[in-house]
Amino acid sequence: MKAQKNIPLRIRRTKPVPASGAGTAVIQQITRAAHSQERAQDYVETIADLIVEHGEARAIDLAKAFGVTHVTVIRTVQRLQRDGLVNTRPYRSIFLTEAGSRLAVQAKARHRVVLEFLMALGVPEGVAKVDAEGIEHHVSPETLEAFQRVLSGA
Amino acid sequence: MKAQKNIPLRIRRTKPVPASGAGTAVIQQITRAAHSQERAQDYVETIADLIVEHGEARAIDLAKAFGVTHVTVIRTVQRLQRDGLVNTRPYRSIFLTEAGSRLAVQAKARHRVVLEFLMALGVPEGVAKVDAEGIEHHVSPETLEAFQRVLSGA
DNA sequence: TTTCATTTGTAGCCTTGACTACATAAGGTG
């Protein structure tokens, strides 16, 4: 018995697919790349906050801030150290490197703009905070600038 | 020799941390949850597009659209099938279930609003497309509504 | 019908990011 008639098999196409947009793949690849940096940005931003507020950043505070176990924090911090964003030694607290500080400053500024922008649009604060957390990592310089234009009433 | 003076050790805190926001952890958890649904939404959306454009959705076209290997697509599609969003059988093309279709419609509508919104703000199309791809998954109904208000000139 | 390029599938590996369970260091307190 061959395949049932109502279950389409593959269809051989000679033409290279009528192209649903040339750069589709590239867009997705850029988005995946942005993705892989989200954690790093969230961490350095929170580490910077903790240092300002408490004078030091500790694994347990990061764990509380992110809602994960301390083990997850420790392993993530190890990766950040491997990537040159933080410095830490066993049983000591966590410090930002120069690169980490720069990234934290950028991330924080962008986060603030996105949050203020959403609230300026009338989005309730609670919702805006959640959305900003997810959105910020995908806001390009161009879009950030557009947000700032709106905020400054231009 | 004890620890060097210039490398701070831990500091014992009696108070439960001056609270850098009560719901910080919750926000991050919501963001992580949104995260885990991104691929599913991207896939059903693209599958719907392919069906409209070519009459069927095939693994190789998805691979081209996402810029990944066909193996990644096949394994992702297996997860979507496990989760009840698509139906497929070995060597056959991919179909959306009822649930998958609904999700695709929602995702597509939201994607369109986000893209149009960014372009309405003056973000160049190429950049807007990339940003929309990342942003859309973190846009709550409230924020989406705000975007639509702006688009309708309210 | 046989062949063969294309497509799909399988096996196995890697990284990230999450977890539990257990082990060890730090440092306040009695």
Place this chain on the structure above:
DNA sequence: CACCTTATGTAGTCAAGGCTACAAATGAAA
């Protein structure tokens, strides 16, 4: 100082989402 709570670290597991290399099915064409 010894004790004991808190914080940190280690070991091992898991799922998602990537990959390469190889195997098998499809379907068009010779």
